[in-house]
Amino acid sequence: xxxxxxxxxxxxxxxxxxxxxxxxxxxxxxxxxxxxxxxxxxxxxxxxxxxxxxxxxxxxxxxxxxxxxxxxxxxxxxxxxxxxxxxxxxxxxxxxxxxxxxxxxxxxxxxxxxxxxxxxxxxxxxxxxxxxxxxxxxxxxxxxxxxxxxxxxxxxxxxxxxxxxxxxxxxxxxxxxxxxxxxxxxxxxxxxxxxxxxxxxxxxxxxxxxxxxxxxxxxxxxxxxxxxxxxxxxxxxxxxxxxxxxxxxxxxxxxxxxxxxxxxxxxxxxxxxxxxxxxxxxxxxxxxxxxxxxxxxxxxxxxxxxxxxxxxxxxxxxxxxxxxxxxxxxxxxxxxxxxxxxxxxxxxxxxxxxxxxxxxxxxxxxxxxxxxxxxxxxxxxxxxxxxxxxxxxxxxxxxxxxxxxxxxxxxxxxxxxxxxxxxxxxxx
Amino acid sequence: xxxxxxxxxxxxxxxxxxxxxxxxxxxxxxxxxxxxxxxxxxxxxxxxxxxxxxxxxxxxxxxxxxxxxxxxxxxxxxxxxxxxxxxxxxxxxxxxxxxxxxxxxxxxxxxxxxxxxxxxxxxxxxxxxxxxxxxxxxxxxxxxxxxxxxxxxxxxxxxxxxxxxxxxxxxxxxxxxxxxxxxxxxxxxxxxxxxxxxxxxxxxxxxxxxxxxxxxxxxxxxxxxxxxxxxxxxxxxxxxxxxxxxxxxxxxxxxxxxxxxxxxxxxxxxxxxxxxxxxxxxxxxxxx
Numbered sequence: 019x020x021x022x023x024x025x026x027x028x029x030x031x032x033x034x035x036x037x038x039x040x041x042x043x044x045x046x047x048x049x050x051x052x053x054x055x056x057x058x059x060x061x062x063x064x065x066x067x068x069x070x071x072x073x074x075x076x077x078x079x080x081x082x083x084x085x086x087x088x089x090x091x092x093x094x095x096x097x098x099x100x101x102x103x104x105x106x107x108x109x110x111x112x113x114x115x116x117x118x119x120x121x122x123x124x125x126x127x128x129x130x131x132x133x134x135x136x137x138x139x140x141x142x143x144x145x146x147x148x149x150x151x152x153x154x155x156x157x158x159x160x161x162x163x164x165x166x167x168x169x170x171x172x173x174x175x176x177x178x179x180x181x182x183x184x185x186x187x188x189x190x191x192x193x194x195x196x197x198x199x200x201x202x203x204x205x206x207x208x209x210x211x212x213x214x215x216x217x218x219x220x221x222x223x224x225x226x227x228x229x230x231x232x233x234x235x236x237x238x239x240x241x242x243x244x245x246x247x248x249x250x251x252x253x254x255x256x257x258x259x260x261x262x263x264x265x266x267x268x269x270x271x272x273x274x275x276x277x278x279x280x281x282x283x284x285x286x287x288x289x290x291x292x293x294x295x296x297x298x299x300x301x302x303x304x305x306x307x308x309x310x311x312x313x314x315x316x317x318x319x320x321x322x323x324x325x326x327x328x329x330x331x332x333x334x335x336x337x338x339x340x341x342x343x344x345x346x347x348x349x350x351x352x353x354x355x356x357x358x359x360x361x362x363x364x365x366x367x368x369x370x371x372x373x374x375x376x377x378x379x380x381x382x383x384x385x386x387x388x389x390x391x392x393x394x395x396x397x398x399x400x401x402x403x404x405x406x407x408x409x410x411x412x413x414x415x416x417x418x419x420x421x422x423x424x425x426x427x428x429x430x431x432x433x434x435x436x437x438x439x440x441x442x443x444x445x446x
Numbered sequence: 447x448x449x450x451x452x453x454x455x456x457x458x459x460x461x462x463x464x465x466x467x468x469x470x471x472x473x474x475x476x477x478x479x480x481x482x483x484x485x486x487x488x489x490x491x492x493x494x495x496x497x498x499x500x501x502x503x504x505x506x507x508x509x510x511x512x513x514x515x516x517x518x519x520x521x522x523x524x525x526x527x528x529x530x531x532x533x534x535x536x537x538x539x540x541x542x543x544x545x546x547x548x549x550x551x552x553x554x555x556x557x558x559x560x561x562x563x564x565x566x567x568x569x570x571x572x573x574x575x576x577x578x579x580x581x582x583x584x585x586x587x588x589x590x591x592x593x594x595x596x597x598x599x600x601x602x603x604x605x606x607x608x609x610x611x612x613x614x615x616x617x618x619x620x621x622x623x624x625x626x627x628x629x630x631x632x633x634x635x636x637x638x639x640x641x642x643x644x645x646x647x648x649x650x651x652x653x654x655x656x657x658x659x660x661x662x663x664x665x666x667x668x669x670x671x672x673x674x675x676x677x678x679x680x681x682x683x684x685x686x687x688x689x690x691x692x693x694x695x696x697x698x699x700x701x702x703x704x705x706x707x708x709x710x711x712x713x714x715x716x717x718x719x720x721x722x723x724x725x726x727x728x729x730x731x732x733x734x
Contacts, residue, residue, distance in 0.1 A: 033732065111467060111575035113731045120467040126575075134573045137494055139501040144494075151490035152574055180501075 022123070023204055023235040024086040024109065029118035031079040031104050031259075078104040079115070080259040088123070089233040093246040093253030093267055095274050098409055099293070100256040102239045103208060106130060109237065110206050124235070127154055127202030133193030138182035142173055142192055145181055149196045163199045170225075171195035191218060198225045204235040223248065241409060242349035243271050275347055275390075275413075283307075283315040285412040292406065298333035298372070299397045299405035304342075304412050306393070316415040319386055319435050326378035327357075327395060336369045337402060340377045343394035343409060352391070352433050355379060387435040388418040470728050476720050480577040487576055491567075491584035495559070496591050510592040511599055514551055518544045525664045534666050534698035538607050544600055545695050546663040546688045552593045553625040553684055554654050559585035560633025561650045564641050568734040578727045579720075582637050586630045593622070604695070614694040621690040628683040628712050634719030638726040641734050662688050668699070680704030683712045 079101045086092050096102050107113045109120060110128030135152040136145050146167055150160040160167075168174055171192040173184070181189055207226070226249055230236055240246050246253055246267055253270035255263040263273050283306040292301060307324040308314045317323040327340055341356030357377040358364035394409040418424060422437050481488070500506045518540055525531045526539025533542040563585035564571065564578070571578065604611070636653075640646035661684040670679045679685050686708030689701040
């Protein structure tokens with residue numbers, strides 16, 4: 019037991035959906051709610067009481083048990099809503115479990131986002147101190163590491179400028195620099211690497227690798243499978259709040275990627291898979307069709323294909339955009355596109371009536387390279403609300419028969435395989 | 447147990463701390479020692495509040511002086527000059543009201559900040575662990591700099607009116623503490639309630655305004671008729687604090703028994719507020 023850093027036993031966390039979707043933001047709501055409760059109790063419909071109770075709660079975690087050895091780097095993967103973030107929140111003491119216990123040996127530092135508590139009006143220097151203190155660093159510790167943090171962030175010359183004048187890249191670099199110099203015995207990290215450009219991500223991964231090398235205990239949540247494979251030896255897979263597998267990372271990643279939620283190029287959403295908070299947006303299906311209109315799970319690189327999203331609206335929505343993310347299976351983004359990207363279309367569909375819709379787009383021929391890809395869905399109103407998101411809704415393959423350069427059997431690097439027009443001229 | 451792998455971390459104690467996370471039920475221990483452990487965070491959050499308040503304001507920190515000064519001038523014109531409100535011992539009205547404004551603004555600012563502090567820091571609450579009590583504590587402390595600056599103005603004012611400080615000044619820190627604890631006690635209740643019921647933040651300005659009229663800022667506490675009513679009046683801790691300030695600085699009547707009543711009220715509010723806060727604390731991150 020003495021070399022176990024984290025031991026979770028039958029950990030469960032229940033959220034009341036009622037409390038989330040129809041929160042009692044005002045006293046009046048609460049009073050009215052009490053009123054209806056009393057009224058329904060008086061009317062004595064005893065047998066449907068239990069039913070509504072169960073409908074209104076969801077177990078974000080259910081009976082999750084695991085150990086993490088001291089010095090181990092444990093990966094955590096799972097689809098959206100599988101309970102990864104809730105697990106990290108419980109481990110970092112942000113929220114209490116509903117049932118079960120966790121025993122932790124050592125000081126825990128948690129990074130659920132970078133730049134927590136950054137204040138836009140304060141300078142880079144001031145934010146380093148503030149953010150460091152919020153993350154649990156002592157003042158002397160921050161002073162000692164200050165130069166190192168600044169050097170790592172590469173924003174030396176702006177260090178006395180308010181961070182509201184920083185570019186988003188600079189902001190992220192500074193925020194990550196502080197986080198990267200946190201030195202607890204146990205580090206709990208959530209997806210912080212999912213931000214920033216490729217260069218920045220590489221740097222973060224390098225730093226995470228160093229952390230792992232130093233023998234600290236790390237729990238690392240990510241959608242980025244290559245980062246999981248690179249940084250962890252062992253990984254747990256969560257699904258609907260339950261721990262479904264703990265295995266060496268390559269096995270866990272394989273299991274996760276092949277856990278077939280995508281059947282033959284089509285993905286349907288069951289009612290219980292869609293959070294109540296998505297209303298009035300109700301996703302129905304996401305489909306991939308080849309150039310003949312057939313629903314397929316493998317497309318040819320040399321032929322165009324169609325991606326269609328079917329959904330219904332139970333109330334009119336303004337500013338809605340429905341879009342897709344295309345990612346590689348390793349979690350690298352290829353592109354993002356929305357149905358109202360075209361200003362003219364946005365103008366015409368600014369408000370959509372309640373009803374049944376299909377938003378579809380054509381992906382031109384000669385776009386993707388060989389491999390397996392994943393489609394995600396997002397329905398949101400820009401800067402207002404995100405109704406629904408499923409980052410990995412449908413997986414499909416791309417076959418490159420007939421693609422440029424296919425006469426050479428070597429695999430081509432890169433995610434795109436465009437047909438480029440080459441000219442060969444004799445130079446004078 | 448030896449831990450050679452982590453030798454670069456100076457802040458870590460020799461033996462790893464054991465922590466057991468389990469569902470909390472019912473009333474829990476206050477764990478006030480946590481506040482001491484997290485004192486640096488309290489300091490940094492307070493420092494942030496102070497720093498940010500006057501950033502991008504042309505007059506900057508001068509507002510800390512202008513606010514009570516302008517308020518005092520308005521009171522002096524309306525209450526002192528036009529309405530001729532009597533003061534204690536014939537103290538000039540400007541000093542009379544300014545002496546009361548100092549603890550009042552310390553209190554009112556602290557109460558307003560503390561009451562909305564949890565919701566204002568929801569981004570921290572949902573992303574990082576620390577004892578949540580840190581937030582209202584730091585909100586309350588953030589008014590001290592303003593107080594210190596305004597106090598300098600008071601000294602100038604007293605010099606102008608040829609009033610002299612006595613050793614009674616030494617009681618001021620205790621009186622300030624009482625004012626801050628009052629703000630903290632009520633702030634704990636309001637901030638925890640505000641997490642769930644946003645009505646509270648609309649109520650706060652009204653509470654502050656009503657409390658202002660219930661405190662002897664613009665008038666003298668001597669207008670309260672009998673000794674019996676004086677004790678009822680003392681249920682408002684700020685009445686005791688303000689009378690105390692006038693006594694310590696201007697040598698008016700000492701607050702006597704009313705201060706004792708005030709202290710008891712504050713302690714009762716504070717202890718109940720702490721327990722209430724602790725009880726609500728565990729759901730903050732889920733519902734804020």
